Amino acid sequence: MDILIRNHLYKSITSSSSSNIFYVAFFIYSFSSVLQLTNFVNLSYLHLDFIYQVARIVAALLLIFILFLRRYPYDEFFLIVALGVVCLISVIQSGYWDLMISFLFIFSSNGIKISRLSKIAFFEYLFIFIGTAVASKIGFIQDIKNPDAKGQIKESLGFTHPNTLAAVAFALCCSYAIMNMGRMLKKDLIIYAIGFYICWSIAKSRTSALTLIIFVIFMYVCNNSQKILRMHVIKLIAFIFLFLVFFSIICMIFFDPNSLFFKCINDALSGRLEFSHHYYELYGIHPFGFNFDNVDVSYVYLGANYKKLVIDNAFCFLLLQAGWIPSLIFFYLYFMTLLKSSKCKDSYIFLGMMIYAIASYTEGYSLWFSFNYSMIGMYYLYKQNRKFQIGQQDLCTSSSVI
Template sequence: MIYNAKFSRLEKSRGKGVYTLADIYIFLACIWFFITALVNGTRISDLGNFAIILYHIQHVVWIVVRGFIIVKVIKELQYKDWRIALLVILGFFSILYSDGNWIVTILWFICGAKRVDLEKLIRRLFISQLLAYLIIVALAGLDMITNTSTTRIDGKVRYSFGFYHPNTLAARTFQLMSMYVCIKSKRLNFLDAFIFAIVTFLNYRVTDSMTASFLMLSLVVLSVLVSYASKENRNNYLRQCVRFCLDKLKYTVIIIPFLATFAILNISSFTNNLSDTFASRGTQALLYFQHYGISLFGAKLEINSGVEGWSLVSDLYTLDNSFIYLLLGYGIIFFILFILGEFFLFRRVVKEKNFALLTVLSLYSVYGITESSIIQLPLNFTLLYLAYVLWDDDFQKQKSKVRYGRNVL
């Protein structure tokens, strides 16, 4: 656990109705994530006036969250803490030059996560996200909101069950599975893997999302390896081999972004060897690259992310690559900071032998090649772990032993 002495004393006095700033942060974060999961990327607008109320609630909750984080940061801020000042300046330029919504949201939450038990936060977020997920699917099943369907060229029909696009349903499902892996960590077993396999099969049949299904299948296999690598009483040689392989996953966060960028710039050289889906995504990314170019703080991209999308710029439709989106939309500064932040997070996770989180982080890096969701906090909870990088010295001083992935929900 990551507590300071004062934090621990307040924890013990909860029976007297005393709650810490970290407790309030977790509560407000869960509320915001829950509301956002209901209204963002879903067909909740079909509910008419009730949906409008939800949108207003989301707006109010976001104001409250930001206000609380300001108070929390001021209360915990140390003298001449340059990190907050730097992030405030970068956030300002992000809003000024680009559509900085998601980057600024990430900055808000990691700034406020100082002295917060992230393990506990993820456990609570899993519950809130699962509840929102089930509500949307249930509303679609009751025909209260639209079960959007799309048809591929080969005639295969894809369903979204209340979400705006089948890929969104797949992304939400993958996130829930990933959260569960991080929560269970060393207690993952073959029953978990079996359930994951069933969910993966159903996801593929319903959404026909190739990328998400591949990642889910990878999560099934790797979760078994994670469980094996975590057991100290297994065959030492085999366990060391598994740990060696998992350890090398940390390089994906460095290699994948640059490989993806190189591939986009040279897409015409090997388009014939790619599937139509990957080729079209690569071509679109190249068109965006040619139109906007690279800048320090990015540009406001004309883009859509839904079924009935449009763009004011000729030939530009959508940008399904998180790394190119980050580079063009938020600039080279944020691109480099993101890569460095993820690398230091990977390095810390490897040092702590948290193979569950290492696996999930690696799979999200792969996900970024074909989707723009990994830079959106509601669709990538692992971004919250960047708080470990920002506040590393503070966490190190206030812990006697770091333990990722507690074994209870």
């Protein structure tokens, strides 16, 4: 009896400590990641690049510490080790950390509540958004203004690009929806309307604005439909994700500027196909990625000289940067999570994964854990599926991540 009590106390203390460490790691990593998207990075005396590098290392060490605190069944332990080795090889080969850190967050997320994560994300996004916008308006940092194809001015409000402004506005709306369990009240629509205005009228980001509309329609369907229809909609999103992965790869490899089909899509997506094809032609896809820090990635498109790696398709970016082996593993896990989440009562747990599954085709940030933290649903569903298989409970009945 004493041994059982001690084991129970150990598990309780360990679980509580691990959860708190996880939230700290998420705050450190996501705050520094989003701050990198602002023009505060141009203020050399702030040393934000160095702070970001340190934040990634600290977050990774905290998450590894969580993994060591917990006890795992043998099959789960070997799965974590195998994925860890794959990601580590990719980091050594490519210098790209984010996929490995995403896996660390996912597998150390046992007992983490999505509602608390969404609150952390929402308020830190809001703080950075307001602080950056104010700083740009008083002239403390640069407010980039670019003309679009129609000659209209796109504003960044202090972010590194108008599309980045739209990305943060969209992330705010997504976190707000998760924080409020996907409800659709009139006051919630005001928040989404503000987000749409920022994306459409200020940043002039058509893709973010249209994705936000799809997001709101999806939430309306989930809130006002029978379970069977909701299941079919979620399954449809899973297969749309799979289609977009393959379609992105096909476009990246076979893009032809002389083809009317490719030209129409490329023009509609502001050159996204051309960018991904350009870097594919130059550097190819490697098993464990490629380090773009060692090469000149500048590219001229429509008279504009892009000096940084610009691949706004998240699937292509991950394949080129992290390599096809870790990327395909990640795509498979993402797809299977979406597919099986259709059976879950609390589908809003996976809300971020669902909407970013579609946004990934046009927004490179969509698979960052700092935005798409709903990816903890991968591990949650894995644990629930394991309990279901051994008969401990029905699939997705636990509310441990609410």
